[in-house]
Amino acid sequence: MNNFFIPLTKIPDEISVILTVNSSHRINIEGGNEILAISNAINLFADHYETLQKNIKEEINRKRAELEIEKNMLALFFDELPQGIIACNTEGEINLFNKKAKILEAQNHIIGIGRSIFDIIDKDIILNALYEINVKNPKKHVAASSSFITLSPGNVLIKADISPITDRRDNFAGFMVVFYNIGKDFELYAKIDNIFKSTANKILTYLDKIKKEKMTTPEIAAIEENLKKSEQDYIEKIKERLPFLVVSDRDIITTVQKRAGEKLNISLKPEFPAHINWIRIETYSFINAFLSILTILKNKTFKKTFNCKLFKEANFLAIFFHIPDAEKNLNIFKDDHFFLTLKDFVNYHEAQISLSFNEKSEKGLKILIPLAEMKEPEGVRNIVIEREAYERPDFFDFDLFTKRKTDSKLNDMRLKDIVYTVFDTETTGLDTRNDQIISIGGVRIVNGRILCGEKFDQLIDPKMNIPLESEKFHGINDEMVKGRPDIKEVLPLFYKFSKDTVLVAHNAAFDMKMFSMKEAQTGIKFDNPVLDTLLLALIVYPMHEKHNMSAIASFAGVDIVGRHTAIGDASATAGIFLKLIPLLAKKGIHTLNDAINASKKTLYSKLKY
Numbered sequence: 001m002n003n004f005f006i007p008l009t010k011i012p013d014e015i016s017v018i019l020t021v022n023s024s025h026r027i028n029i030e031g032g033n034e035i036l037a038i039s040n041a042i043n044l045f046a047d048h049y050e051t052l053q054k055n056i057k058e059e060i061n062r063k064r065a066e067l068e069i070e071k072n073m074l075a076l077f078f079d080e081l082p083q084g085i086i087a088c089n090t091e092g093e094i095n096l097f098n099k100k101a102k103i104l105e106a107q108n109h110i111i112g113i114g115r116s117i118f119d120i121i122d123k124d125i126i127l128n129a130l131y132e133i134n135v136k137n138p139k140k141h142v143a144a145s146s147s148f149i150t151l152s153p154g155n156v157l158i159k160a161d162i163s164p165i166t167d168r169r170d171n172f173a174g175f176m177v178v179f180y181n182i183g184k185d186f187e188l189y190a191k192i193d194n195i196f197k198s199t200a201n202k203i204l205t206y207l208d209k210i211k212k213e214k215m216t217t218p219e220i221a222a223i224e225e226n227l228k229k230s231e232q233d234y235i236e237k238i239k240e241r242l243p244f245l246v247v248s249d250r251d252i253i254t255t256v257q258k259r260a261g262e263k264l265n266i267s268l269k270p271e272f273p274a275h276i277n278w279i280r281i282e283t284y285s286f287i288n289a290f291l292s293i294l295t296i297l298k299n300k301t302f303k304k305t306f307n308c309k310l311f312k313e314a315n316f317l318a319i320f321f322h323i324p325d326a327e328k329n330l331n332i333f334k335d336d337h338f339f340l341t342l343k344d345f346v347n348y349h350e351a352q353i354s355l356s357f358n359e360k361s362e363k364g365l366k367i368l369i370p371l372a373e374m375k376e377p378e379g380v381r382n383i384v385i386e387r388e389a390y391e392r393p394d395f396f397d398f399d400l401f402t403k404r405k406t407d408s409k410l411n412d413m414r415l416k417d418i419v420y421t422v423f424d425t426e427t428t429g430l431d432t433r434n435d436q437i438i439s440i441g442g443v444r445i446v447n448g449r450i451l452c453g454e455k456f457d458q459l460i461d462p463k464m465n466i467p468l469e470s471e472k473f474h475g476i477n478d479e480m481v482k483g484r485p486d487i488k489e490v491l492p493l494f495y496k497f498s499k500d501t502v503l504v505a506h507n508a509a510f511d512m513k514m515f516s517m518k519e520a521q522t523g524i525k526f527d528n529p530v531l532d533t534l535l536l537a538l539i540v541y542p543m544h545e546k547h548n549m550s551a552i553a554s555f556a557g558v559d560i561v562g563r564h565t566a567i568g569d570a571s572a573t574a575g576i577f578l579k580l581i582p583l584l585a586k587k588g589i590h591t592l593n594d595a596i597n598a599s600k601k602t603l604y605s606k607l608k609y
Helices: 005-020 033-079 099-104 123-136 183-212 218-241 249-264 283-301 326-333 340-349 398-402 468-474 487-497 508-516 533-540 549-556 566-586 592-600
Strands: 084-089 094-097 146-151 157-166 172-181 244-248 267-271 278-282 305-313 316-322 352-357 363-370 420-427 437-446 449-459 502-505 530-532
Touching: 005 033, 005 566, 084 099, 099 172, 123 146, 123 157, 123 172, 123 244, 123 249, 146 244, 146 249, 183 218, 244 249, 249 267, 249 278, 249 283, 249 305, 278 283, 278 340, 278 363, 283 340, 420 449, 420 508, 420 566, 437 487, 437 566, 449 487, 449 566, 502 508, 502 566, 508 530, 530 533, 530 592, 533 549, 533 566, 533 592, 549 566, 566 592
Parallel strands: 267 305, 420 502, 502 530
Antiparallel strands: 084 094, 084 172, 146 157, 157 172, 244 278, 305 316, 316 363, 352 363, 420 437, 437 449
């Protein structure tokens, strides 16, 4: 009986592997003559099936090769564009980016497929730009866009143009951001500007001296009049070419706050109103005007911390600086000879600067800036982007335009639609209380694809000697980790890398226990949902004796490169996981909640570390 019924129960799983994930797999089960006859018949069918699969694959590859040349030329052209480009779906998930877009990155702010652009560019800025496009009420299929200037997390000053994207049915599908690094251009412009103005001011100063000496002649009066007229014409020309943009009070003052801390070592503490106010400004002169104000305050008061309050006053945004020791320090602003940048700011924006009082009767400096006119949205811009069916490189994935996070809660999402971080750790040993993590490797799965271009691979200094037994296992020795970042530096970076994803690992209980042991030291607590390929394999292959990574990889037809390295095992686990998803579906396991509940019922789920 054992030679018939027990082997017979294994055959459906073996057939499922052949049909679903690995056509090269063959049945090799010990049993009676009847079982061997059935196995041989199935294996013979599998031979024919594999041959058919190979023929079909060869034809697909031939057709794909014809597209590959054009695709690579397009990808090269796209990636070498001088502008940075990022395209997102309605949720702000990045679907496309190019090499230049990477200039926006900072250590804890990563650009990648499926990541949120709002981690790089403030959400309010993008929503305001889209709102402004709606106000323009464009005709159908007529290009419309909006612009903004902002400071990236890596302190790169960018000018960006944003356009909505719609699908073939004219439904809003996302937006495209095209941007330029304008920091260096503005610095050059400022130098040229200052040369002109300082020269003009010197001439006017000499003319004042001549007038005081009562040496004025009609020719000198004409020179003075022409110079002032030229200065006014210059200001008007400058205003024509400057990028005046609608920005929120929060965004621009927060940018000033960052610059003041970095450039002047000044702490600016703004108090914002309950509702956002929008102003139309030239960002560069605005920022420099406020840095000038703070520089004056710092030099005259010898203080490094200043408060400012923002509020709406009639049709203006009012910004009030309370000045310490007001009686003796307000005089510094009574002089008309403001810094050049302050004069520019007033001239360009029709702004007002005056000495004033706040509601507490405290003296200070009040700046009034005209509010931007905003109307109700009336129309939406239309762009159609075609989606390609063939395999795509890692810097774009148009299929994500059809995905919507808000369609369902994470637990109810289909396994194939979820974003995953598949990871592995290498350690000094298996004692979770006393051993240390010496390597973390991770890859991301987005839209059912492993993103080969986005990996986390970091050696870690454990601050202890690595035992020889462990070194033989993973090949990492003391010399390799010496001087590397410690766990306090690395774990927050991996936390950011895996943010808003489901974690996947093989024997995940061990890795998660190692992470939890570092919570007190690093302040990092992983609350992501976790799936374990060990438990999932037990669900799919319940009758097989071995469920280690090598055995599962062999069943699924996954090659392991770099076994017992964190990044190698993470990549292999990702491949295995993608093979398990269709097999789980055959077992009626379609959602994250299904997979978690099924995993809890397995024997290995009782393992504790």
